[in-house]
Amino acid sequence: MDRINQPKVKPYLLTRSLSPENQETPIQFIDADMIPDKLFYRRNHFSYPAFSYSNYFLPINGSVSKPIVLSMQEILEFPSKTIQIVLECSGDKRSFFEPKLFGEQWEKGAISQGYWSGVPLRTLLERSGLSEGAKEVVVEGYDFGERTDLDKVFTFARSLPIEKALHPDTIIAYEYNGKPIPFKHGYPLRLIVPQWYAMASVKWIKQIRVIDSHFTGPFQAIDYVYYPHKETDQEAFPVTTVNVNSTIQKPLDMDILNTGMHEIKGIAWTGQGVISKVEISIDGGTTWLTAKLEPSKNNGYAWQSWSYEWTVSKKGEYVILSKATDSTGRPQPTDPFWNRKGYGYNAIDHVKVKVE
Amino acid sequence: MDRINQPKVKPYLLTRSLSPENQETPIQFIDADMIPDKLFYRRNHFSYPAFSYSNYFLPINGSVSKPIVLSMQEILEFPSKTIQIVLECSGDKRSFFEPKLFGEQWEKGAISQGYWSGVPLRTLLERSGLSEGAKEVVVEGYDFGERTDLDKVFTFARSLPIEKALHPDTIIAYEYNGKPIPFKHGYPLRLIVPQWYAMASVKWIKQIRVIDSHFTGPFQAIDYVYYPHKETDQEAFPVTTVNVNSTIQKPLDMDILNTGMHEIKGIAWTGQGVISKVEISIDGGTTWLTAKLEPSKNNGYAWQSWSYEWTVSKKGEYVILSKATDSTGRPQPTDPFWNRKGYGYNAIDHVKVKVE
Numbered sequence: 186m187d188r189i190n191q192p193k194v195k196p197y198l199l200t201r202s203l204s205p206e207n208q209e210t211p212i213q214f215i216d217a218d219m220i221p222d223k224l225f226y227r228r229n230h231f232s233y234p235a236f237s238y239s240n241y242f243l244p245i246n247g248s249v250s251k252p253i254v255l256s257m258q259e260i261l262e263f264p265s266k267t268i269q270i271v272l273e274c275s276g277d278k279r280s281f282f283e284p285k286l287f288g289e290q291w292e293k294g295a296i297s298q299g300y301w302s303g304v305p306l307r308t309l310l311e312r313s314g315l316s317e318g319a320k321e322v323v324v325e326g327y328d329f330g331e332r333t334d335l336d337k338v339f340t341f342a343r344s345l346p347i348e349k350a351l352h353p354d355t356i357i358a359y360e361y362n363g364k365p366i367p368f369k370h371g372y373p374l375r376l377i378v379p380q381w382y383a384m385a386s387v388k389w390i391k392q393i394r395v396i397d398s399h400f401t402g403p404f405q406a407i408d409y410v411y412y413p414h415k416e417t418d419q420e421a422f423p424v425t426t427v428n429v430n431s432t433i434q435k436p437l438d439m440d441i442l443n444t445g446m447h448e449i450k451g452i453a454w455t456g457q458g459v460i461s462k463v464e465i466s467i468d469g470g471t472t473w474l475t476a477k478l479e480p481s482k483n484n485g486y487a488w489q490s491w492s493y494e495w496t497v498s499k500k501g502e503y504v505i506l507s508k509a510t511d512s513t514g515r516p517q518p519t520d521p522f523w524n525r526k527g528y529g530y531n532a533i534d535h536v537k538v539k540v541e
Numbered sequence: 542m543d544r545i546n547q548p549k550v551k552p553y554l555l556t557r558s559l560s561p562e563n564q565e566t567p568i569q570f571i572d573a574d575m576i577p578d579k580l581f582y583r584r585n586h587f588s589y590p591a592f593s594y595s596n597y598f599l600p601i602n603g604s605v606s607k608p609i610v611l612s613m614q615e616i617l618e619f620p621s622k623t624i625q626i627v628l629e630c631s632g633d634k635r636s637f638f639e640p641k642l643f644g645e646q647w648e649k650g651a652i653s654q655g656y657w658s659g660v661p662l663r664t665l666l667e668r669s670g671l672s673e674g675a676k677e678v679v680v681e682g683y684d685f686g687e688r689t690d691l692d693k694v695f696t697f698a699r700s701l702p703i704e705k706a707l708h709p710d711t712i713i714a715y716e717y718n719g720k721p722i723p724f725k726h727g728y729p730l731r732l733i734v735p736q737w738y739a740m741a742s743v744k745w746i747k748q749i750r751v752i753d754s755h756f757t758g759p760f761q762a763i764d765y766v767y768y769p770h771k772e773t774d775q776e777a778f779p780v781t782t783v784n785v786n787s788t789i790q791k792p793l794d795m796d797i798l799n800t801g802m803h804e805i806k807g808i809a810w811t812g813q814g815v816i817s818k819v820e821i822s823i824d825g826g827t828t829w830l831t832a833k834l835e836p837s838k839n840n841g842y843a844w845q846s847w848s849y850e851w852t853v854s855k856k857g858e859y860v861i862l863s864k865a866t867d868s869t870g871r872p873q874p875t876d877p878f879w880n881r882k883g884y885g886y887n888a889i890d891h892v893k894v895k896v897e
Contacts, residue, residue: 192589192725197555199556200567201793203551208553211556285794285795369548439644439645441689442689537641538643541689
């Protein structure tokens with residue numbers, strides 16, 4: 186009847202839906218700067234695609250000088266680069282809008298980071314060449330299915346403006362954390378677009394097509410658009426760059442704590458510049474304290490861990506806030522930017538605790 | 542480069558805290574009537590206890606005719622029984638109180654069910670005999686730790702009134718779903734108290750003590766008490782019997798659906814009698830429809846699965862409600878019973894969906 190003494194305690198992905206599979210990273214319970222692939226959040230529009238991996242080729246066509254079709258072997262032979270990057274779903278934190286908005290009720294965990302390796306998209310486009318009128322690069326995935334609004338089948342496809350496509354850190358990735366990309370995250374090839382919300386980072390790439398017009402696929406022109414008005418589409422604009430943001434990992438909302446020392450800790454990230462400052466409030470925003478930014482080898486695309494040692498002797502209720510500011514001077518707003526589909530939530534983060 | 546075609550999709554426990562470990566069952570994503578032990582919700586007050594399993598003995602003492610100490614072998618030799626039973630944490634659904642209450646922010650998954658096997662506590666108490674003044678039976682676990690409010694170390698211990706302790710279905714269990722109880726759920730022995738919230742079902746039993754007074758341990762006299770007032774302890778009463786309740790498993794809150802047929806499904810349970818009726822509303826409570834109760838071999842302690850085939854042709858927003866009534870005539874209330882520590886939430890369940 187002997188048993189192992191202390192059982193393992195570990196966090197799991199948090200299931201939002203299974204069909205398609207949408208699961209959150211348990212971000213409050215993760216210390217690592219490199220999310221293991223099993224805890225990387227999963228965001229799918231459709232069921233997982235079936236296609237031939239053993240006979241995989243990548244076509245690059247459209248407004249190019251010379252259409253090409255690359256084998257995996259050819260792709261692996263190009264000079265590669267590895268970048269540490271945050272990927273965040275644009276619906277991350279949607280559940281915090283008040284009143285609630287329709288769609289996946291993500292809390293704080295539709296975000297992960299790690300090391301992606303691959304060949305710059307630029308390198309491949311230099312090989313195919315670009316026609317003179319080339320405006321956008323459409324990357325299409327193998328995943329497809331019916332949309333509830335259009336009653337028609339679509340593949341998941343997104344475009345990048347030429348300048349973003351040619352950015353040297355926009356890569357066609359084939360490895361995550363030094364290993365082939367796990368199937369659920371886009372094997373064998375995934376587009377990785379630093380600094381943009383992750384809908385741009387198309388998985389299971391089927392083809393790359395250069396166009397001389399604006400792409401109007403539904404995942405570009407209907408979804409992933411900020412609609413600031415409830416009833417009309419006026420003033421709509423596309424979801425692109427990740428907003429400056431922060432998340433308190435510890436303590437948890439509605440925690441009950443002892444008096445004494447507590448570490449307040451979390452992460453902050455932005456799609457524009459780097460995080461320059463994280464401020465903490467323990468009195469609901471009346472006064473602000475500067476959090477300590479952890480040393481990091483941040484290349485500019487990773488999140489910034491931060492912490493604050495809080496010593497509390499007075500019993501009572503406290504509202505703890507975190508507010509990040511990036512190097513462009515953008516701070517997190519007090520209130521979220523309301524938009525009908527619930528994208529880009531980045532209001533100041535808060536948790537309430539009771540000290541007894 | 543060949544890979545398995547369709548990757549597996551499965552739900553996981555939902556992490557509320559790791560120290561101590563509190564994880565929810567992904568109840569919306571589970572069809573089974575018997576929750577596999579890996580998906581059984583975990584509720585701990587302290588870290589997992591370390592004690593000698595290989596040299597395990599169960600003492601029964603206090604106000605008894607003859608104190609006894611039973612070996613596992615002796616316990617296994619008594620006639621056993623197996624009961625299918627719902628265990629629900631009394632804090633289940635705490636996160637739905639408005640405004641929020643302190644404590645673990647359980648959503649709908651601090652509930653699980655399966656088959657527990659063991660020997661009736663009554664059988665063991667017949668062996669030890671009871672003194673004349675015996676009033677309560679205190680069951681103490683091996684788990685212990687410091688409380689935030691009292692700054693003192695306590696073991697987790699709870700008492701049952703004699704009549705509940707002698708109920709033939711109150712058992713000292715040693716198996717869950719036909720296998721030894723997993724360590725995280727109370728190995729080698731766990732008290733199982735049908736129809737009461739699960740704080741009564743003490744894990745890792747260290748000893749059983751009969752007393753002739755009222756037990757006043759903090760998990761009996763401070764926690765697991767309904768406090769109806771914010772500032773005073775007036776009119777407080779203990780948490781015992783599970784309230785009549787229901788949970789909508791499908792659709793999910795804030796889902797976006799197609800027009801057409803959708804199955805609305807869920808579970809209902811009660812600690813008093815059985816579920817006699819589940820009603821559904823798809824118009825926010827104006828009209829009610831009778832859900833179909835699935836046939837079950839319900840022995841009176843298990844939940845009742847229910848479903849309703851909803852055909853919707855008109856686009857728009859819908860608030861779906863579920864209301865269970867048990868055989869004692871108790872229906873779920875429209876509003877939750879507010880109490881300071883957030884126990885026993887059982888208001889009518891609701892989800893909002895959009896049909897497009």
